[in-house]
Amino acid sequence: MNEQTTNEPSKSFERLPDNFDGLDSSRRLSVAGQLIISSAKNEDADRIGLLKTPERYSKTMRFLLSGYESTPAQIIGEGIFPTESHGVVSVNDIEFYSLCEHHMLPFWGKVSVAYYPTDKIIGLSKIPRLVNLFARRLQVQEHLTQQVTDTLYALLKPRAVAVRISGQHLCMMMRGVEKQSSSTISETSLGLEKLTNLEQQRLFSALEGR
Ligand SMILES: [Zn+2]
Numbered sequence: 001m002n003e004q005t006t007n008e009p010s011k012s013f014e015r016l017p018d019n020f021d022g023l024d025s026s027r028r029l030s031v032a033g034q035l036i037i038s039s040a041k042n043e044d045a046d047r048i049g050l051l052k053t054p055e056r057y058s059k060t061m062r063f064l065l066s067g068y069e070s071t072p073a074q075i076i077g078e079g080i081f082p083t084e085s086h087g088v089v090s091v092n093d094i095e096f097y098s099l100c101e102h103h104m105l106p107f108w109g110k111v112s113v114a115y116y117p118t119d120k121i122i123g124l125s126k127i128p129r130l131v132n133l134f135a136r137r138l139q140v141q142e143h144l145t146q147q148v149t150d151t152l153y154a155l156l157k158p159r160a161v162a163v164r165i166s167g168q169h170l171c172m173m174m175r176g177v178e179k180q181s182s183s184t185i186s187e188t189s190l191g192l193e194k195l196t197n198l199e200q201q202r203l204f205s206a207l208e209g210r
Pocket residue numbers: 100101102103104105169171172
């Protein structure tokens with residue numbers, strides 16, 4: 001261990017430390033926090049309010065990116081059960097918080113999932129955990145929607161599954177176009193061809209909580 005791994009904030013930090021490649025993720029994120037502060041030209045990086053900010057930033061970012069640390073199989077574990085019921089199942093309005101991969105600003109919203117089981121169902125609490133697994137990564141909303149859909153389709157082998165996400169994006173709200181009340185809807189589905197028209201209607205009604 002060397003001096004870069006201590007918790008002492010370095011003053012007027014303006015470039016990567018020489019040993020950056022050897023630092024763990026926690027320390028790298030702390031360095032990133034220091035670099036952001038040092039990029040604010042007239043800011044006093046040593047004022048009291050900012051002294052612990054790089055460590056707080058590191059801790060927060062590690063939490064927001066913790067979805068890289070597990071796989072769907074680990075999250076779901078034993079949470080898949082046999083069923084003889086074939087009716088549509090839905091879980092609606094699951095809150096999520098994510099970071100957009102283009103600007104690393106938050107986007108958040110609600111996820112709804114609906115599926116027609118073949119012979120397996122998933123424990124209902126596992127769906128929000130699966131959403132968090134993918135949301136706590138650098139993301140775009142369209143990929144998040146697709147990843148939840150693909151994972152449920154692969155794990156449950158349902159007849160069909162549909163996922164709908166409604167999200168608000170700080171990168172749209174705070175910068176550029178400043179569209180503050182717009183929301184983005186994304187929807188994906190798999191297996192629709194196996195459903196009758198009536199079943200398709202039921203699947204999408206369930207997705208909308210109707
Ligand atoms: Zn963005």
